[in-house]
Amino acid sequence: MRSLYLLAILPLAATADDAVLARVAAHAERFGAISRQIWESPELGFHEQKSSALLRDELRANGFTIADAVAGMPTGFTATWGSGKPVIGIMGEFDALPGLSQKDQPTQDPVTAGAPGHGCGHNLLGSGAALAAVAAKEEMQARGLKGTIRYYGTPAEEGGGGKIYMIHAGLFRDVDVVLTWHPGDSNRVNLHSSLANNGGKFRFYGIASHAAAAPERGRSALDGALLMLHAIEILREHVPQETRMHYIISNGGSAPNVVPAFAEVTLVARHPDMTTLDGIWQRILKCAQAGALATETRVEVEQGTNYANILPNDALNDVVGRNMRKAGGYEYTAGERQFAEQIQKTFSAARATPGPDKVLADASEGSGAASSDVGDVSWVVPTLSFTAATYAPGTSAHSWQAAAQAGTSMGRKGMLVAARTIALSVVDLVQDANAIDAAKTSFEKRKAGRAWQTHITAGSPPPLDYWKSEAH
Numbered sequence: 001m002r003s004l005y006l007l008a009i010l011p012l013a014a015t016a017d018d019a020v021l022a023r024v025a026a027h028a029e030r031f032g033a034i035s036r037q038i039w040e041s042p043e044l045g046f047h048e049q050k051s052s053a054l055l056r057d058e059l060r061a062n063g064f065t066i067a068d069a070v071a072g073m074p075t076g077f078t079a080t081w082g083s084g085k086p087v088i089g090i091m092g093e094f095d096a097l098p099g100l101s102q103k104d105q106p107t108q109d110p111v112t113a114g115a116p117g118h119g120c121g122h123n124l125l126g127s128g129a130a131l132a133a134v135a136a137k138e139e140m141q142a143r144g145l146k147g148t149i150r151y152y153g154t155p156a157e158e159g160g161g162g163k164i165y166m167i168h169a170g171l172f173r174d175v176d177v178v179l180t181w182h183p184g185d186s187n188r189v190n191l192h193s194s195l196a197n198n199g200g201k202f203r204f205y206g207i208a209s210h211a212a213a214a215p216e217r218g219r220s221a222l223d224g225a226l227l228m229l230h231a232i233e234i235l236r237e238h239v240p241q242e243t244r245m246h247y248i249i250s251n252g253g254s255a256p257n258v259v260p261a262f263a264e265v266t267l268v269a270r271h272p273d274m275t276t277l278d279g280i281w282q283r284i285l286k287c288a289q290a291g292a293l294a295t296e297t298r299v300e301v302e303q304g305t306n307y308a309n310i311l312p313n314d315a316l317n318d319v320v321g322r323n324m325r326k327a328g329g330y331e332y333t334a335g336e337r338q339f340a341e342q343i344q345k346t347f348s349a350a351r352a353t354p355g356p357d358k359v360l361a362d363a364s365e366g367s368g369a370a371s372s373d374v375g376d377v378s379w380v381v382p383t384l385s386f387t388a389a390t391y392a393p394g395t396s397a398h399s400w401q402a403a404a405q406a407g408t409s410m411g412r413k414g415m416l417v418a419a420r421t422i423a424l425s426v427v428d429l430v431q432d433a434n435a436i437d438a439a440k441t442s443f444e445k446r447k448a449g450r451a452w453q454t455h456i457t458a459g460s461p462p463p464l465d466y467w468k469s470e471a472h
Ligand SMILES: [Zn+2]
Pocket: 120, 158, 397, 398
């Protein structure tokens, strides 16, 4: 009787949101534990067997139907619940990074030196997105809301690009909108994009010879590579300002007294716009050909990772921004504050970033500095990705500091901000056909007649041995 009375006096809207938030809270401990288990056994892209299985099994136990090993990827899966339209996609990642093994403490100390670690917080990303899917499903079920939720377990974001193979396999064809998030040092929803990137291995083949006794008989593959890189340095002046080109010589020969018959350059180029980047890439290929021509060597190019820039979505930005304000940030405990301050003392340069209690939801635009295969999905379905504060303000991704915090209660509190925001947004979207239409209108407007472009051809197999090859 008492609870009935309480329900009667609460405003209806607040009750509905509170119910979603309560469902997230009810599963918080379970998914927090899963995020910690994934953190404790970091697995590189396409090898996320344990991580993928943990999330898959949990979603199956919560009534989702699993499609296993999708798009030729043993660790890729989808988990679907519900029926009919709209179909809301929620994407989760769970791959780790090489060499970032780290204990959950504010001083640098690997669990196993040289081993992988969750320096990008994907243990939280995949678990938080799955928690949101379960909470939203329970709320839809309780209220008899129509629609479908599909969780995408997307392997190998850090290289290999699992989502691209899922697009080619048609797994996003029936989806209306996609939501995802990324761990970071603040709670932010906005219209920022990311950099499109393209990479490749440039393999030069020459003729080996004694470098002192018969140099005239040799043709140096390393010379071909060096000349290519010299041309790249000259090109740098004549590309658009925002372009980034970075490379390593991943093989420079075996001994100075042998003219190298083989050399290899691994290069990545980035630009805020994938079409502009494609034009730059054609010029990079010419630099490689020039190196080979002048040195009488031969060059072959192996396509590497290629990600499109994120296409922001105005309508989804409104829905998700509103819900992140409802979801709210969080306060540190005294222990967490001390941990965060100790971490911040290890940064070489300070950055002004608001704390995790703040929510920054606005319609600001910007190009962003990182690259992700979320960008590719955003060109085929209206997509929104936001950031939640899993790390102390100022923490950079891909660092031991990020890896440490991804295993702590701070990381898990940030994960809950994300889960609350996504769950509230899904429950809103399945009831708001106008918002979905507006998301599609914004999608078409921002595409401006352009279509998704990729160098990864449809039908090509995923590079499952991506992290086995020498250099990335
Ligand atoms: Zn990353």
